[in-house]
Amino acid sequence: MSHRSPPVRRRLALAVLGLAAAASLPPVAAQTAYPARPIRVVVGYAPGGSVDMVARVVADILTAKLGATVVVENLAGAAGVVAAQRVVGSPADGYTLLAGSSNEMVATGLVNPAQKYDPQTDLTPVGVVATASVxxxxxxxxxxxxxxxxxxxxxxxxxxxxxxxxxxxxxxxxxxxxxxxxxxxxxxxxxxxxxxxxxxxxxxxxxxxxxxxxxxxxxxxxxxxxxxxxxxxxxxxxxxxxxxxxxxxxxxKGYELSGWFALAAPRGLPPEITQRLNAALKAGLAEPAYRRRLEEGGAIPATGGEDLARLMREDADKYRQLVKFANMRE
Known part of the structure; x- marks a missing residue:
């Protein structure tokens, strides 16, 4: 029996080393390339409206550029706030995104102190999709x-x-x-x-x-x-x-006020996923077919290179002054 001991010991040693190596690896989910499952794009307005139109263009862009299954979910209520709150409370894994507007991503919190989220701290900006005027x-x-x-x-x-x-x-x-x-x-x-x-x-x-x-x-x-x-x-x-x-x-002279449509995610979205989504969005916005769909819906397509975080800050400052001027409160 003694002549069989070394192989057994070697096998045991290799098994222990294998377990140690496996323990040092990241979880399987972390190793899986994004996206590995369907992406949900949440819209805070009913089907057929301008934000819904933009969301469906975004969904088609992400489907084409990421090879993902993308589902649009309409969750209307409180001028987009219900949908934004849903996204804010979701895991920051890139599978729940907000197709929102300057309304719920800037304005609503300035006129409604009861709003439970702060767009500038509770959302990860991904990119501007289009602008719109009235x-x-x-x-x-x-x-x-x-x-x-x-x-x-x-x-x-x-x-x-x-x-x-x-x-x-x-x-x-x-x-x-x-x-x-x-x-x-x-x-x-x-x-x-x-x-x-x-x-x-x-x-x-x-x-x-x-x-x-x-x-x-x-x-x-x-x-x-x-x-x-x-x-x-x-x-x-x-x-x-x-x-x-x-x-x-x-x-x-100098008067200008435009709204915008944008893609955002919950706070804490990993930078590599943010960059992947932004690159996909930018590539889609460079294609005439997607730009045409946005224009036909009454929006002016963005370039994909706009700084959404800065736009949110600047508009918040501008809107805050108007809230004070008009004494806006819900």
Whole structure:
């Protein structure tokens, strides 16, 4: 029996060494290349809206560039806050992402102190997908056709006229308050829960002006039930070249306020996964087919190289001043 002992001892020694080596390796999940399972992109708005449109373009980009299965989940509520809260509370592993907007990623927390998350500390910025602006439109009863006529009317009758937005703290609300601040005019804010009621009241004459997305305004502009006075972007919108940027008017020189759509993840997302997602997004945004889909949805595609973290900080500073000016609170 003694002649068999050395092989047994060697086998035991090798087994011990194997166990030690295995213990020193990272977990299997950590060794698996990302993505190893389906990615969920959470959207804080109902299907068919602008953020949902952007989310589905992002999902297709990630599917193509990462070879992943990507599922879009609509979780509407509280102007995107419900979805953002879901993402904030998810594991930072790259499998739950937020397709969000400047609304829930900047503005809502400034007007609602009860919001439970801080976008700048509780989210990992991945990248900007697109920007979007809104139109200042006039209803049919006023016979106002230009920014100049609009400003003249408001200065002649301060406080007489009203404007509608999609809610307190929305891009439309901030854009109107910035206009009021810059031009020294006053309008009464009427917040709405949806575009349908707003456009109905504007056409019916119970509302004087409104700020709406180019997509929502398009059918009303075509049948001349609205008049577009200006757009909030720094430059004219490509599909509406006849509509001036509000900043072109001498009293509003430098005026600009655009919203944006972006991809984010929970705080603590590993840098290598952040970089992988950002690279995929940037590659997709360089392709004409994806850019065309965003443009057809009323958005201006980003380059993929924008600094989302800096954009969030800068917009928070700008919006904070407007919150104070307009005393915005939910």
């Amino acid at each position: 139109l200042l439109v006039a209803g049919p009863k006023l016979n106002v056709h230009t920014t100049d006529e609009f400003l003249t009317l408001l200065k002649r009758h301060p406080g007489k006229y009203s404007y509608g937005s999609s809610g307190v703290g929305s891009l439309q609300h901030f854009a109107a308050e910035l206009l009021k601040q810059r031009a020294g005019v006053f309008m009464t804010h009427i917040p709405y829960r949806g575009t349908a009621a707003l456009t109905s009241d504007l056409v019916g004459g119970s509302l004087d002006f409104a700020l709406v997305s180019p997509t929502a305004a398009a059918p009303f502009l075509q049948n001349q039930r609205f008049t577009a006075l200006g757009i909030t972007s720094a430059k004219r919108f490509p599909s509406l070249p006849q509509v001036p940027a509000l900043g072109e008017h001498p009293q509003l």
